């Protein structure tokens with residue numbers, strides 16, 4: 165997923181630095197917490213290395229993605245027959261192929277459902293008269309049909325909680341590729357772009373083998389008081405752009421809670437997920453509270469040189485609680501809109517990984 169602040173392209177930098185500071189090697193058994201988890205890419209990387217991962221995000225759709233990536237393992241999703249038949253022994257078959265093979269029946273059924281005029285079609289497609297153009301009419305109806313059927317299957321006990329999150333995470337990840345936006349859901353495009361015109365097909369998310377972790381959907385400052393572990397990775401928002409406004413459509417697909425909408429873009433009227441890390445007024449205070457209450461031996465913070473907190477503020481806060489240092493890497497800027505709309509020039513920023521050893 166093309167997510168603001170995704171660490172996908174910085175994974176090598178993160179892994180190399182964390183290994184250098186902690187001395188942990190792949191296969192070592194330790195608790196790794198990814199508490200601003202977003203797409204879950206960092207947590208899933210550490211799960212695959214052998215860690216027990218704790219993940220968290222304030223957005224429900226991110227919780228769903230992580231519920232699957234961190235708490236599901238192949239053995240929980242397939243019957244032993246399916247698992248054996250899925251070619252687990254064969255190195256030539258990728259995990260994704262095995263997953264698809266083992267779940268073909270339900271996947272085919274969901275992709276073949278008759279179209280349904282549910283909340284997404286009614287509110288985010290042009291044909292319903294909503295005035296919004298986030299998905300083509302057919303793709304909106306297809307998304308509704310799958311979302312409603314998944315809920316029915318889960319509530320009637322026909323699918324387990326593990327399968328429910330597997331398919332819901334897959335729905336969120338798949339539908340995002342058909343959104344008629346420049347990249348985030350802060351606005352939709354007037355004309356339907358090429359990738360959004362294609363017929364939406366549900367594809368299954370990979371299943372990450374490893375230890376079964378634990379996922380939360382809480383404000384980090386509340387959660388941090390109740391957990392502990394070895395490595396805490398922090399990747400807060402860097403600027404004032406709230407994730408809840410930029411990903412509200414995915415949030416509604418995940419929750420499917422018939423929210424009251426507002427404005428041209430159909431934002432959720434009740435937004436209880438505004439982050440205090442997105443405000444210059446509150447960020448230093450919540451950041452210090454977080455560091456102070458974090459019961460972890462190693463803490464790593466990703467931030468860049470254009471964030472709301474200055475390098476000096478971060479250094480000052482982190483140094484109070486142990487041995488502090490930082491590492492840097494040049495990074496290609498996330499582009500959600502055209503350069504001409506931007507106040508900041510240049511294609512790259514400097515990414516910092518701040519480290520604290522208690």
Ligand SMILES: C[S@@+](CC[C@H](N)C(=O)[O-])C[C@H]1O[C@@H](n2cnc3c(N)ncnc32)[C@H](O)[C@@H]1O
Pocket residue numbers: 167168169170171172199200201202203204205206220221222223226382383384385399400401402407408439440441
């Ligand atoms: C920079 S993104 C994380 C990206 C993630 N590391 C990835 O690679 O996909 C920041 C995340 O923090 C979450 N967030 C913001 N404020 C939060 C809070 N107070 N508690 C928990 N999560 C929060 C946002 O919803 C967003 O997903």
